[in-house]
Amino acid sequence: MSEDTLQTLRRQLRDFAAERAWEPFHTPKNLAMALSGEAGEVVEHFQWLTPEQSAALPPDTRQAVALELADVLLYLVRLADVLDIDLAEAAGRKLAINAERYPVERAHGRAEKYDKL
Amino acid sequence: MSEDTLQTLRRQLRDFAAERAWEPFHTPKNLAMALSGEAGEVVEHFQWLTPEQSAALPPDTRQAVALELADVLLYLVRLADVLDIDLAEAAGRKLAINAERYPVERAHGRAEKYDKL
Amino acid sequence: MSEDTLQTLRRQLRDFAAERAWEPFHTPKNLAMALSGEAGEVVEHFQWLTPEQSAALPPDTRQAVALELADVLLYLVRLADVLDIDLAEAAGRKLAINAERYPVERAHGRAEKYDKL
Amino acid sequence: MSEDTLQTLRRQLRDFAAERAWEPFHTPKNLAMALSGEAGEVVEHFQWLTPEQSAALPPDTRQAVALELADVLLYLVRLADVLDIDLAEAAGRKLAINAERYPVERAHGRAEKYDKL
Numbered sequence A, B, C, D: 001m002s003e004d005t006l007q008t009l010r011r012q013l014r015d016f017a018a019e020r021a022w023e024p025f026h027t028p029k030n031l032a033m034a035l036s037g038e039a040g041e042v043v044e045h046f047q048w049l050t051p052e053q054s055a056a057l058p059p060d061t062r063q064a065v066a067l068e069l070a071d072v073l074l075y076l077v078r079l080a081d082v083l084d085i086d087l088a089e090a091a092g093r094k095l096a097i098n099a100e101r102y103p104v105e106r107a108h109g110r111a112e113k114y115d116k117l
Helices: A005-019 A028-046 A059-082 A087-101 B005-019 B028-046 B059-082 B087-101 C005-019 C028-046 C059-082 C087-101 D005-019 D028-046 D059-082 D087-101
Strands: none
Touching: A005 A059, A005 B005, A005 B087, A028 A059, A028 B028, A028 B059, A028 C028, A028 D028, A059 A087, A059 B028, A059 B059, A059 B087, A087 B005, A087 B059, B005 B059, B028 B059, B028 C028, B028 D028, B059 B087, C005 C059, C005 D005, C005 D087, C028 C059, C028 D028, C028 D059, C059 C087, C059 D028, C059 D059, C059 D087, C087 D005, C087 D059, D005 D059, D028 D059, D059 D087
């Protein structure tokens, strides 16, 4: 693929909404709610599983989870688009912040939040 | 960019976790929780705003939201990686499902769920 | 009712779990996930509604929302129970904290968080 | 206590909002978002813990979690109030539904959803 996936999805979702005249529903507030609702559906798949079970999903659950993750990505890309936020740039920036907050030697093998390290 | 953003992030996050010996914490169950926690932080920025205000964020809020969206993307990419799910493929598949569920003529200007259209 | 609702529910949920040998599933971690999943389902009912529509739900939606709120309450009470937390006491304590954080004169008609007032 | 906790909280929260002229912010939509944001904060306390660790929180974490659970309860009670939903009644009704969905003999020791039992 020559175009970046995030760019392609952004364009596709914009067209999808425009064709259906959904722009009035796609306020940042509403899309943030939809994003969080989809993240909640991801969680529901895992809530009663042990950590070990969560890493060895039966094929049908894994397929269902894949589509839930897709839902999260779609709303995330759409929300970023209506806010005119460059997701890839923000992710790169956040990775750099995390690298500073979690220096390898201090964070090694520890799950504490950076302000507790 | 020659490599796709989602692929780059996947590789970067895998390295980030490996360098810090964080793999034992990165079970799908735990990452699903982290994903949903970050989505919750996105929502908190919008909860008291009117739809109109949500579409006209002050610059500092918009910057803060950009980094929260980045957090969602980072956990989403990492979760997909540990589950060996191809996010881009799943997103394309879900878009096709949505296009069938929400035919342009029936979904025009309506926010109902597909089973209510 | 002579017994407090929160106490009654706590006892009923404890019995419900015991009869079904569900205690091993009812770790605080799992119940926190379930709680958040149910809160996500509440959000989904409201995501495409205007604020005005959200205050004038059709009867069937209102009934469905009532049962989602019930789900949140049930998991909340159960989670507090397995953590041995007194919900009523904690709520009273949090109300007092909020009264200090949001003095009437300063918070009047404003939705900002207390550290921004 | 002679008055039921849920009734007391409902009245206290209604007064709290009225004194601060917060009713315009307290639409069901906004309160649903706040509820879900608080549930997300609960999850964040547990995301990197093993199930065993989640059942043996250090005292300061347990105190912090107690106040997060209180936040969830406060928004839940307030949301039910603005929707004119009787939480205690809905919880009783949902418990009855669950008892039918999860018969003791069939649900014993199993975490599957009722439609998979």
